[in-house]
Amino acid sequence: MNLIDSRVQKILRAAGSAPSVYNTQPWRVSVAGSTVRVHADPARQLQHSDPHGREMYLSCGAYLFNARTAARRESLDAVVRVLPDPHDELLVAVLELEPGRTPNTDELELSVAIARRTTSRTPFDDQPLFSDVLHAIVSAAHDESADLRVIQPSEPVRADVIALVRRAEALAAEDPVARAEELAWTGTDADRADGIPQELLGPASADDHAGARQFLASTGVAQFERMSTMAVLTTPGDTPRDWVLAGQALEHVLLVATTFFVRASFATTVLENPTTRHDLRRVLSLDAAPQMLMRLGYSSMPKHTPRRSVDELRS
Numbered sequence: 001m002n003l004i005d006s007r008v009q010k011i012l013r014a015a016g017s018a019p020s021v022y023n024t025q026p027w028r029v030s031v032a033g034s035t036v037r038v039h040a041d042p043a044r045q046l047q048h049s050d051p052h053g054r055e056m057y058l059s060c061g062a063y064l065f066n067a068r069t070a071a072r073r074e075s076l077d078a079v080v081r082v083l084p085d086p087h088d089e090l091l092v093a094v095l096e097l098e099p100g101r102t103p104n105t106d107e108l109e110l111s112v113a114i115a116r117r118t119t120s121r122t123p124f125d126d127q128p129l130f131s132d133v134l135h136a137i138v139s140a141a142h143d144e145s146a147d148l149r150v151i152q153p154s155e156p157v158r159a160d161v162i163a164l165v166r167r168a169e170a171l172a173a174e175d176p177v178a179r180a181e182e183l184a185w186t187g188t189d190a191d192r193a194d195g196i197p198q199e200l201l202g203p204a205s206a207d208d209h210a211g212a213r214q215f216l217a218s219t220g221v222a223q224f225e226r227m228s229t230m231a232v233l234t235t236p237g238d239t240p241r242d243w244v245l246a247g248q249a250l251e252h253v254l255l256v257a258t259t260f261f262v263r264a265s266f267a268t269t270v271l272e273n274p275t276t277r278h279d280l281r282r283v284l285s286l287d288a289a290p291q292m293l294m295r296l297g298y299s300s301m302p303k304h305t306p307r308r309s310v311d312e313l314r315s
Helices: 003-015 054-073 105-116 131-143 157-173 176-185 240-259 274-283
Strands: 027-032 035-040 076-082 091-099 147-151 186-188 229-235 262-266 289-298
Touching (some): 003 035, 003 054, 003 091, 027 054, 054 076, 076 240, 131 229, 147 157, 157 176, 240 262, 240 289
Antiparallel strands (some): 147 229, 262 289
16 A cells, blocks of 8 residues: 555545534545545435435535545545536546645644544533634534524524424324334444444433434433534535535534534534425524534544445445
């Protein structure tokens, strides 16, 4: 293995730590020298909940941002072309790795955060985020040409947002196909390299004001916090290119949050239902497309979900 191959291997390993819906890890990669091609994997798409592939492309965008960030740690620049082939919609991006300058402190902090970032499915400390954290994560979204609409605990509209989350989850719970799809990826065996193992699902929320994701396979009930910060990530448009952009912005936000010891929990069901997604945009008076709703807070580090090896991802 030559030097560039060794560094690419490190980059791909770090990229694979990206978050994805239900930890489906819907990406494949091919490598030729210093060129990395990232493909969406429709075999890992949620065909019922995500029929247009929005969450699949968003997940691949998060993978792409990790690859960019890990490349800087290796003193490489990633020249990225997103959706470069109009005849191949599954080719999400092509990265050309070129020699670059030594990474600065901020770049190193982000690269270190890749291994520390993990999704929380349990209660946070019952307090909102500090103002300097809010400024940093909003700036991270802006750096990727996205926006972050912060929802503070004191805002009356928070109750409307949580009501929409509950409504979307209730509708999904009544849909046998949606239930089967969720259960196929959650409460999984501990030896699987994807999905969310039972032990990481966390309890169901006993608090209607928390805005916590309710997994069907969750066991037990816990009192969740009322004062955590919520946020909606938005993009100017709502095309596959915007979805990839949203994924990169999301991971940038999450890595910056991780440097402040802030964890995130996602509420995806409200955005999978076209009606509640439209209503979320209306109640928040958004002039952009909502791509992710999350709850942000302080907590101890949760365990990581499993990951496939680099060899499994390469085609």
